[in-house]
Amino acid sequence: MSIDPSPPVRLLPTVSIVEETMRQARRAVAFALLGAALLAALLLGQHQWSSVALQQAADRHAMAHKLVGEVRVADQQLALAAQMAAITGESHWIDRFDKLVPELALAIEHASLLAPQAVAASYRERTAEAARLQARMNASAAEALKSGAFESARALFDSERYVAQSRLLRAATEELTQASLTATEQEVRSLRHAALISTAVVLGLSVALGAVLWRRLTNGLGRSRGSLLEAEERVQRLAASDLLTGLDNRAALHDAMQALMGRARRHGEGLAVLMVDLDRFKPVNDRHGHMVGDLVLKEVARRLSRCLRTSDLRARYGGDEFVVVVDESEGPGSAQGAAERIVERLGWPMQFGEIAVNIGASVGIARFPHDAVSDDELLRKADSALYRAKQAGRGTVCLYDPLLDEALAERHTLEVALREGIAAGQLVPYYQPIVDLHTRQVRSVELLCRWKHPERGLLGPDRFIQLAEDTGLIGPLTMSLLRQACKDLARFPAHWRLSFNVAPQQIQDENLVPALLAQLRDAGVPPQRLDVELTETALVNDTARAREVILALKRAGMTVTLDDFGTGYSSLSYLAEMTFDKIKIDRSFVRTLGSRPESAKIVAAIVGLSRSLAVDTVAEGVETEDEAEMLKELGCKNGQGYLFGRPGLAKDVGPLERVPDADAWALVD
Template sequence: MADKRKASWGSGELYDLLCLMMLGTCVWLLGVQLGAFRWLDRFILGHNLSDVFKLGFFMGLGAVAASVSKSIRLRKAMQQRDAAEAQASATARHDPLTGLANRRLFTERLDERRVAGSGGRLAVFVIDLDRFKPVNELYGYEAGNAVLRAVGERLERTLPAGSTVARLDGDEFAALVETGAGGEGLARLAQAVIAALSAPVTWQGHEIKVGATIGIAAADPEAGAADAVLHAADLAMAQGKRDGRGTYRVFESAMDEALKARARLEADLRVAIETGQIEPYYQPVVALPGQTVTGFEVLARWRHPEKGLLMPSTFISVAEETGMIGDLSYLILRRACLDARAWPGHLQLAVNIAPQQFQNPDLALRILAILTETGFQAHRLEVEITETAIVQDLEATRATLGALQALGVRVALDDFGTGYSSLYHLRELRFDKLKIDRSYVDSIGEGDERAKLVDAIIKLGSSLGLVTTAEGIETEASVDWLSNQGCDYGQGYLFGKPMPREEIDRRLDEGLLDTGPVEAPEIGPRAILAEKAA
């Protein structure tokens, strides 16, 4: 404790004062001994002053020196404080990675220029990078940082002099620009920015490519505060993302209404999944040519408390974009399995699985858990996937498909002919069934060329040991033609519209659905193995 008091005293101003006064005293003593102050002695004798005056004079010099020293230190401390405050202010208003303005500084400048007015057209660009997330995943965060720095440099080079460029957050940037009075200047500038950011970034021998989608909003005095202008530009950017990315959109008031409606739909959908408002409907699948019902495709219907019965086109894409599709699919599958337990044991259920789910390595385990919980037999279940799931990750698709087939679940490739499948995919992934998209079936009667395409798909499936189902059948003529070409199954309004469980139960009880008995034909790889064994 004594040492601490000593340290505190030693660093104090009183200590400095006493030291300088003692130094003055020592100078006085030294001067007396050496006779160096004769002029001061004559002054003292001439004015009848004592030697005490001489001592006080030198101690006073020490006090003055202490005061000057203190003043110098205070001035230096103030300069250091001002520099630290300026540095802190700059840090608080700039992005440390790119050196660009951050959101705080951007909104300050936007408000200043918006209120001051401008001779030209003042606008805000919100720029969101496309395909940036895979950069971090494939090359690491250092590569991602290099891309962000390159984006900041390109924006400053491309935008007009006097523009304010900012990094708002993550891979989102903003720019406050002034162009001519017309909208053509904004369009040209947005296109130039997209082109500049689409050029590859070279990093450690790799050429990394990203893109950009831009939202534009006017920043005139009537547009509201900075946050409102940024929000409008962000809405326009989101619309550009929905329209396909790599483009620009200018804010319109309808976008705000659309966003609010979308937000309400998302909230309602979350509640609907939690409370079970979404239920399975069942559309018959029949064997050709006899039209005996062999099973049902499970389709989702939302019984909205205010809007009535909603079709999947209203909410499935929202569920996929928000990540709710997994919970929704498992809800529908569980209820369908419970419904179908009481139906004849040879009737199949076909359910659609979203591409995002098919990349999940736990999909087969989740489905097995539902089958175990409901007591539904695996061989009665057929999972349908679209071609999009294949191209997203071939190896993940292969692993999931194999796991499902190991359980006894069959896998069908849905909407065949509308996506990216190749013969390589069909051979490597060993599907059980091909479903011919309704767009091909509808066109059968339009000419020989369309019919030849459907015939080719049926023959392709047969040559690979796959059975085929034609969707969207609405006429007896289509049934006859498809049967003659060797199509195995059919589905469409001709055989029945999607129905709730109660309607299926009633028709089964009244014998209005011809369900066989029918033995479903061996499908896909199983048929090939059986043929080889024979």
Template sequence: MAESDQEVASIDPLVLGELLKCAANNLWLGIILFGSDRRVIFCNPRYREMYALSPDQVHPGTPIKDLIEHRLKLGLNIGGEAGAYVRARTEGSVVSEQTVQQFADGRIIAYTIHPLPDGGGMATHEDITEREELSARLQERNFQFDIAINNMSHGLCFFDAGHRLVVCNTHFIEMYGLPPDRVRPGTPLQEILDLRYEVGSVPAMTREEYAKWRTDVATSAEAMDSIVEMRNGRTFKIRHRPMPDLGWVATHEDITEQRKTELRIAHMAHHDALTDLANRALLGQRLEQALEQGGMFAIHHIDLDKFKAVNDTLGHQAGDILLQDVSRRLKLLARDSDTVARMGGDEFVILQSSISDSSEADLLARDVVSTLSAPFGLDGHQAIAGASIGIAIAPGDGSTPEQLLHNADLALYRAKSDGRGMHCFFEPAMGEEAQSRRALEQDLHNGLAAGEFELHYQPVVKSDGGEISGFEALIRWRHPRRGLVAPNSFIPLAEEIGLIVPIGEWVIRQACATASRWPDHLHVAVNISAVQFRQPGLTEVIVGALAASGLDPRRLEIEITESVLLQDRNGTLATLHQLRALGIKVAMDDFGTGYSSLTYLQCFPFDKIKIDRSFVSGVENNAASLSIVRAVAALARGMGMTTTAEGVETEEQRDRIAAEGCTEMQGYLFSPPLPAEEIERRFLFEKTPARPDRFAAA
């Protein structure tokens, strides 16, 4: 017999009975004992309290039937007929039963009955209302938690201190492609890592490397974020957070699309949208890197010579295709270590890194010029882009990206000035030239505002009779320090910076105002640049000048070169037709110096052809020049046009040109360009012409 049993046996039965009764009366369970006759033997206070019974209502000898009926009156939910329920529990032998009983007032009672050897029984009644409510609330919370974690956009997993899974959501399982039946609470971390490895949801590591990395993260007491590129092409962001109990929680976010978007944005921030070449920002970074690494490298600043003509004649879409084709050709010429960038418009840069001497840069530049001189196919048309290149060599030509690009740009300007289609290396003297050019540019702006420009006029003389038929207006710049500046020294710059437009408008107004004082049979000729034709409102400017001066439109003659028709040919022709409809005459200047002069004579009925001085100067001793003059004069007669030979300086030139049938002449033989007052004094308002043997103002 056990020692505890011996102690119990030694207690007086009466004492023991009192002890047991005391214990039963203090239990939280309601207890009732009944005999084989189904009458109460004993019930504790808790039972009476649970069912609101007085001692008189339940005492030894009370029928069990009365107590069951009392509970039914309290609202016991039995789900059937009351009489049958009572009989089942009061007739026949006592059988074991364990049920949960619910009452109308919401109470829940756990009811258990145990049969006793003498045919009676013992029943326990436990009020589990609070426990059930707590359980229901907990179940609801678990349900809500389950919904929450399984509807997260991220994968979620909890592990305990023993590296065993506590809980994870379905997204975690799905994003790694794991079998759901093998990922359950209690699954070791290593087993989950093995499953990931089997399905390929791991980075480019061996199984051992991957397991060690994730285990090191798991055991770390530090919060950690990792971006992992998976072998299957997905990208995950894992946030590891340690827990106080040495376990951890981790979220797993699939950022594949976000990463692709970020990479696209990063690429766009450093690449040109049209050509996908490096842009100015990326080029700057590469230049910084090249300077940090040391050694010699070259900057090639490339400008397309004829891009604007292509853009204007074939349209912007063709221009874009041309830029893309140019980019492809440049990339084929560059090495993998080089950087090809588009600076904007039709300007490109090649960073040629790690060269041994300037001859390598010279060779690449020649290849670029040659490659870009080959025709480009553009939607059924062929176009020539051509290229000019300025080259700066580091470290000699600059120690910063800005300085190198600036010096390459100066060299490019020299290449374009020297005739285009070539390359030039930077020289220190170019900096002085650029400074001088900037000063000239500023002086041009100031000169226009200060009224420093003036017009000189050169007579145009009839070949037959020597009478003056009109004058060509030629601009001069009376610079306060440089004196009288010829147009070829400033007109190209004025065209480049756009100042030719206001200057040209002033010329038109001034020439019309001056010519309005002259006899009615004299015309005035004004040169109009291609830049002016590209600006809207040219017709309005001319009409305004005629209206303000009162000059008859038939006395105004505008001179254009072939370059005007190279750009926006249809728009230019429309403007020319508008002007001609007003009575204004149109002359083609410098005829024969371009490559398609005859083509332009077909597309517009010019009133006059001006033969360039380069042909006139050779008529005395060059048979070819004389033949050209003869052919042009005959062509003009056949098309109903007049001809003016420019640059006549000797009497022999005058006689030969007149003999070939040219209608008019001008040049220093007759008079240099002179201010209006001098022209009027010499030729218009004096009774005796200055050179009566040569020409008169009729």
């Protein structure tokens, strides 16, 4: 498997859906508005055109009415003026006659424009000759009147020819004006009919376009609604899911637990909550980075899904903690079996490319309704059980016990006090000598720790070191202690060396070696005077990292000791793989030297192995002279224990060059 983590679930797709939804809605509304504007324009245009056309037609019809009257009046006035001029001979009648002739011609011309072209053309053809003859006769009559020949003018006006021409012209003019009137009336009717038709067409188009617009709008809004529902569903899913692992998150877990507890209560059944915490995850994260840490968490989620029933609820509670809710309708063994499978599967090695990772899991179990009846209380009690599992040595399963609440409260109080104590300098260095078994000369001192608690007094490491490791305070505690110890070491005899233990969690700290060198540099102490002790637990957690740290320590000039040798896992393999400068024989072998022959054989074997590897040995827990003598006989070179001195302050250790007997250093622990 290559280290190519899939990208975490992001909210961007949901945001894109919402944006696309808004775009669809905007397009639908814009299309609807555009269509509405087009409909309005069509209706307005049709109304405007109809109004203008009808108004113009009405104006022409009114003009035709007016022209009919004007032509008739002008014709009558012209005939009257001609008769009066012929009878009276008065000049103003002649002038009146001359004025009426062009007015009548102009009115006829206007009527011709309003009449159909065929009627106007026919009128001109029919009246052209008569109009010319009448015009000549009018001119002759006018000349006669002007010359005083009234009888001649009267005779001309009364002649059959003049009367015939006048009658012809009058009849043709009447037809023309009536034709223009009829034409304009027909135009008005046609326009009204056309307006009705166009209105109906526009209304029909409007209805059709409106239907299209409505369908487009409803479809667009329907798609928008669907997209919004999809986005809402996605948001709800994201809100209920852990983005990294895809499991339920804490909020979804509480909702699901309440529902499951309600159902179990109705059916009289039970549930079990399993609080799962990963062992050794923080060192992996610190060592390999968050990318590998994320891969580990996703692999954990995958393994949980595979080793549990589909009906079992799985959630990531936060960090490296997971929660499993198991239905115990088939019996209380379901939870225990599930927890054991989880511990087994999560203990299998993980491989990411060239990176091998070994973690584990501890599980705490609380049951509903036996231990608690609310989701919060059930989770709290499962966490209490998990704390007990962690204390039991990790990789274990523990059930909730009411006594755990008191222990957890005490642990929390002590954790807060420890955090404050480190900052306040309440953690003080104590030293225990490591001596040459043959000369009893002090060769080095081991750095130990005591806590001067302001209320509880002087506390030994058994009260707080494991707590510091569990809570991540071991690093700050060690550096605070080492800072003081390096200053003391600068005042100790120059040939003394300082041994101190590095916790397994600190192995993963990339800054471990630089931080140690900085402490030594600040105190003016050479690195060769510092001896770093590693337990086999630190080695087995991450062998590759331990090898790197050992090499870095030795390159920096420090020495490395394998602590508690013989009690761990594959001690011989570690000696073969890693170069140690010293081996500490565990106190369990020293304590039984006189009572168990096997212990003496084991110590002799360890000493022989050390000699072959050119490595010094130190026997821990030497309390009697008999033990010291036996160790010397077996070839062990150095010893440490109450026989040579109890842990003490720097002021008590500094003057001590040699431990002559068991009572030389009776310091109070």
